[in-house]
Amino acid sequence: MRETQTSSLHLGHVVILGVALTALDAAEAAEKKYTKPALTAYASQMPDALLGSDKYEKPVWNLHDALNLPKWLDLSVEQRTRYETMDGRFRTNRSGSDQQIALQTDLWLQAHMGKFRLGVEFMDSRALDADSGSAVNNTQANNADFIQGYLAWADQNLFYSGIGAEVIAGRQTLNFGSRRLVARNAFRNTVNNFTGVRVRLLDYDKWQFNGFVSMPVIRYPTGATDILDETHEFDEEDTHTWFSGGFLELYDLAWGVNGEVYLYHLDEGDSIRNQTRNRRYFTPGMRLYIKPKKSQFDFDVESIGQLGTVRSNTAVNNATDLNHAAWFQHLDFGYTLDMPWSPHLGFEYDYASGDNNPNDNKDQRFDTLYGVRRGEFGPTGIYGPFARSNINTPGYRIKLAPRSDVKLEFGHRAYWLASAKDSWTTAGLQDKTGNSGSYVGQQVEVVARWDVNSSLNFETGWAHLFKGRFAKTAANAPDGKDIDYFYVMSMLRF
Amino acid sequence: MSASHLFRLIATLLLLSVAHSSFAETVLVAVASNFTKPMSEIAAAFERETGHTAKLSFGSSGKIVSQLENGAPFEIFLSADDEKPLKLEQAGLTVPGSRFTYALGTLVLWSAKPGYVDEQGQILAKGGFSHLALADPKLAPYGAAAMEVIQNKGLTERLQPLLVRGENISQAYQFVGTGNAELGFVALSQVIKDSKIGAGSGWIVPASSHTPIRQDAVLMKTGEENPAAPALLAFLKAAPAKAIIEKYGYGLAH
Numbered sequence: 042m043r044e045t046q047t048s049s050l051h052l053g054h055v056v057i058l059g060v061a062l063t064a065l066d067a068a069e070a071a072e073k074k075y076t077k078p079a080l081t082a083y084a085s086q087m088p089d090a091l092l093g094s095d096k097y098e099k100p101v102w103n104l105h106d107a108l109n110l111p112k113w114l115d116l117s118v119e120q121r122t123r124y125e126t127m128d129g130r131f132r133t134n135r136s137g138s139d140q141q142i143a144l145q146t147d148l149w150l151q152a153h154m155g156k157f158r159l160g161v162e163f164m165d166s167r168a169l170d171a172d173s174g175s176a177v178n179n180t181q182a183n184n185a186d187f188i189q190g191y192l193a194w195a196d197q198n199l200f201y202s203g204i205g206a207e208v209i210a211g212r213q214t215l216n217f218g219s220r221r222l223v224a225r226n227a228f229r230n231t232v233n234n235f236t237g238v239r240v241r242l243l244d245y246d247k248w249q250f251n252g253f254v255s256m257p258v259i260r261y262p263t264g265a266t267d268i269l270d271e272t273h274e275f276d277e278e279d280t281h282t283w284f285s286g287g288f289l290e291l292y293d294l295a296w297g298v299n300g301e302v303y304l305y306h307l308d309e310g311d312s313i314r315n316q317t318r319n320r321r322y323f324t325p326g327m328r329l330y331i332k333p334k335k336s337q338f339d340f341d342v343e344s345i346g347q348l349g350t351v352r353s354n355t356a357v358n359n360a361t362d363l364n365h366a367a368w369f370q371h372l373d374f375g376y377t378l379d380m381p382w383s384p385h386l387g388f389e390y391d392y393a394s395g396d397n398n399p400n401d402n403k404d405q406r407f408d409t410l411y412g413v414r415r416g417e418f419g420p421t422g423i424y425g426p427f428a429r430s431n432i433n434t435p436g437y438r439i440k441l442a443p444r445s446d447v448k449l450e451f452g453h454r455a456y457w458l459a460s461a462k463d464s465w466t467t468a469g470l471q472d473k474t475g476n477s478g479s480y481v482g483q484q485v486e487v488v489a490r491w492d493v494n495s496s497l498n499f500e501t502g503w504a505h506l507f508k509g510r511f512a513k514t515a516a517n518a519p520d521g522k523d524i525d526y527f528y529v530m531s532m533l534r535f
Numbered sequence: 536m537s538a539s540h541l542f543r544l545i546a547t548l549l550l551l552s553v554a555h556s557s558f559a560e561t562v563l564v565a566v567a568s569n570f571t572k573p574m575s576e577i578a579a580a581f582e583r584e585t586g587h588t589a590k591l592s593f594g595s596s597g598k599i600v601s602q603l604e605n606g607a608p609f610e611i612f613l614s615a616d617d618e619k620p621l622k623l624e625q626a627g628l629t630v631p632g633s634r635f636t637y638a639l640g641t642l643v644l645w646s647a648k649p650g651y652v653d654e655q656g657q658i659l660a661k662g663g664f665s666h667l668a669l670a671d672p673k674l675a676p677y678g679a680a681a682m683e684v685i686q687n688k689g690l691t692e693r694l695q696p697l698l699v700r701g702e703n704i705s706q707a708y709q710f711v712g713t714g715n716a717e718l719g720f721v722a723l724s725q726v727i728k729d730s731k732i733g734a735g736s737g738w739i740v741p742a743s744s745h746t747p748i749r750q751d752a753v754l755m756k757t758g759e760e761n762p763a764a765p766a767l768l769a770f771l772k773a774a775p776a777k778a779i780i781e782k783y784g785y786g787l788a789h
Contacts, residue, residue: 092607197608198758245590
């Protein structure tokens with residue numbers, strides 16, 4: 042009798058638990074799981090002409106709906122404000138603290154006409170509270186300019202082959218793969234863009250190919266004085282430089298592993314207003330990865346080579362081509378625990394080659410082309426001490442999701458120069474003798490993000506750089522004081 | 536002579552190439568999760584018979600509708616119910632007149648225990664169990680049909696306290712399959728093997744006991760010009776497809 046009661050009670054608990062979980066599941070199922078957008082002007086990136094537009098949640102405060110605009114017209118206004126403060130310096134010939142208010146305002150308009158789309162995206166990026174002591178440049182400010190203006194065509198089933206095709210012609214932003222080489226910037230206040238043609242082919246769930254030929258766009262003005270004075274000048278295509286490539290993605294090769302194979306070509310030429318190092322690089326690469334998922338290991342391994350010629354500086358009279366051969370390796374692996382806050386623990390390693398001998402006619406310093414570095418090397422903005430160039434860095438990262446609308450992240454990395462005789466590229470510091478060693482320091486960072494709703498987001502972060510021997514002792518290094526960087530950011534999207 | 540011959544050869548090859556492509560189109564199809572296995576077989580048979588390819592994408596019907604409303608690339612939609620295709624039709628996203636019922640769901644009162652459910656379903660009235668699983672009637676057509684059966688037998692008041700609701704028919708099946716519920720209403724397609732209930736025991740509920748569980752297909756406007764699309768819709772009504780549909784435990788609309 043007693044045993045029977047116990048058994049019945051146990052079964053009851055199991056069923057009650059099952060029902061409770063079912064209720065939770067039902068509630069969760071009713072609430073569609075959307076991908077969280079980047080905290081930047083991003084509305085133009087959310088619809089996909091081949092896959093549809095339901096990946097991201099529409100802004101709850103919705104300008105399109107409020108104005109009763111027709112379905113064939115897309116409209117979005119976005120505004121981001123970020124206050125940054127930095128105490129301590131790492132760049133040569135800099136001292137003291139710095140602060141900035143980075144403003145980014147964006148208007149995107151797109152009209153649909155059958156299979157064609159005509160779009161324009163207008164962005165205003167300003168760096169307030171910067172002064173002559175700031176390291177302001179055209180990565181932080183670019184007043185009132187068109188970052189996109191394009192005519193696009195898409196067919197979801199090209200000649201009924203089962204393959205989707207899209208062609209985009211005009212000024213446009215590009216985003217490929219891991220975004221380590223070609224990316225539409227997110228944290229940075231301005232955006233890389235290109236004028237040219239891109240062709241996209243998609244065999245749904247199997248592979249995707251992007252091919253493009255373009256001229257990079259130069260953001261004007263470039264001089265700090267003009268930027269501080271908020272002089273306006275429209276951006277222009279760099280008609281002497283060609284950037285092209287092909288990017289193939291292969292989905293679910295085996296055991297959930299995805300693959301990428303790609304080749305980029307950069308052919309840089311001088312013009313009167315834009316003296317360059319005449320980079321002529323072929324950059325082939327490949328990547329294998331599994332996306333993070335609960336109770337599952339994930340990894341990302343990417344190998345990139347870079348071959349060609351380059352000159353040692355931008356001087357007009359420098360006609361000596363150095364043989365360029367460089368490489369980059371990324372490896373990360375992690376695990377997401379199936380428990381409250383869904384902790385993701387990850388180990389990361391990056392190696393980007395540096396030039397071995399500053400006195401020969403060879404160059405081995407890796408060039409990250411148009412990639413982004415925020416996700417792996419910490420905040421940029423007025424900070425940004427690390428780039429994918431002459432760097433050797435292991436680290437770990439912990440990500441937490443205490444609530445569906447809150448994300449926390451903690452990262453810790455140690456940094457060495459890949460070649461002690463090459464420069465710490467972002468700082469402009471170099472010891473050609475190699476006597477200052479290669480140890481740059483360690484960086485810890487914390488980020489917290491709160492998605493209030495689909496129209497309003499906040500993010501705050503802090504990073505601390507513990508300077509190592511090289512950062513303190515190399516010639517022209519600023520004082521040995523460690524660096525603290527802090528930002529708080531709001532994002533509005535209508 | 537040689538140049539002329541070469542020209543004719545090239546022209547012939549080009550014509551063959553064009554001819555081949557004009558008879559071998561691909562249609563993009565969104566399929567409800569519960570119809571994965573039968574549709575995979577039907578697509579293979581369709582390709583063998585017509586030369587066309589049906590490229591299948593599986594998911595919940597609700598999710599597929601959301602995707603279709605936001606420009607997803609599907610040209611034909613095979614829903615797990617008849618409400619969602621009607622909703623898309625009313626939104627003007629489908630080709631008028633193309634909607635039809637491709638399969639009827641068959642309801643089964645099933646238990647993982649052999650011999651537990653008799654072939655007439657009398658255990659419902661007899662009782663002796665603590666938990667009866669079914670899909671949520673408000674969310675799932677199988678759940679609504681199950682409630683109709685219970686009501687028609689006059690057992691609502693007696694069985695109401697014993698009901699365990701799953702979000703969908705898959706969850707209801709899991710409740711029974713894991714033994715958390717002694718029995719439950721599931722889909723025949725979930726338990727059928729070699730044309731009969733493959734494991735445990737069950738009562739195949741007569742179709743007349745509840746409103747038909749209609750699974751409708753519809754042609755989206757995006758597929759209107761694709762020759763493979765009406766070919767697939769026609770094939771779904773043909774004998775080979777019907778045989779596959781029945782093999783997996785579904786009924787056929789007349």
